[in-house]
Amino acid sequence: MRVLYFAWVRQKVGLAEEEIAPPPEVRDVAGLVAWLAGRSPGHAAAFAQARQIRAAVNQEFATPDAPVAAGDEIAFFPPVTGG
Template sequence: MQILYFAWVRQKVGLGQEALDLPADVADVAGLIRFLSARSPGHAAAFAQAKQIRAAVNQEFCAPDHPVRNGDEVAFFPPVTGG
């Protein structure tokens, strides 16, 4: 699985991207966020306010209950505003 981080999420995590094998007990975006939060203090800080983070799986915006699997690309970023 490829994980991408953007904007302040990237700054807090300290990485722009990382590859990982999805643990068997992670089935959706919310579970992935919980898993990532435990990886480092930077991850924990980035996901401390998980409701402020948007996710996309395979370049499609999705809700926290969206399923994830190995081979997916998951991106995390702050809410996007237009103008």
């Protein structure tokens, strides 16, 4: 699974992307967020307020209950504002 981080999420994690192999019980975006938060202090800081982070699975916006699987590309980013 390839995970991409953008904007302040990337700054807190300290990586732009990483290849991961989460355990089988990680089946959706929310489970992935919870698992990632335990990987390092930077991950914990980035996902401390998970409601402020948006996700995309294979370049499609995803809700916390969206399924994830090996081989997927998951992106995490802050909400986008425009004007």
